[in-house]
Amino acid sequence: MSRLPIRVRLTLGFAAAMAVVLAAVGLFVYQRVARELLGSVDQTLIGQAREESSSGKVDTDTGSGRTLAQRFDPQGRMRNSQPSGQPPLVGRQVLAEANAGQRVWLNSRLPGRKGEWRVLAQPASSGSGVAVLARSLAARNESLDHLRHELFIFLPLA
16 A cells, blocks of 8 residues: 555545445435334324224325224223224234333234334223224335435445
8 A cells, every 4th residue: 555656545545535424424314214204104103093092993095005903992802993804913012001001113014914014002092992003114115225226326426
């Protein structure tokens, strides 16, 4: 390395420093977008949980994806499912936490469904049981995949 002219060494050092800075910026943008997209899914689930609590039904076909909804009684027995015939979205431990008054968030794979889902379990507003809603993360994951490809293609060009 000491045989290289000073201009080449400075250029290589600057290029390495810029590569690190651009990689850090790309990682920051990716993480920020991922967090905001998940926050959008969470806000949709919270709104639908309010709707379910007040009317007992959820509009499961909103514009940005399908939502699954279930209501459990305080003993953990399923009382209602949209769509009907869906196996329970959460286990007894999550139901117990929600019955204790906690809002529980999960990212999980659901039986009989493709991909990863965001699941919200919370006490029903009537105080009698638990409302569980789930929304597919497929659109979020697809958006992040596109962003990742764009970052890998365009950041090195910068």
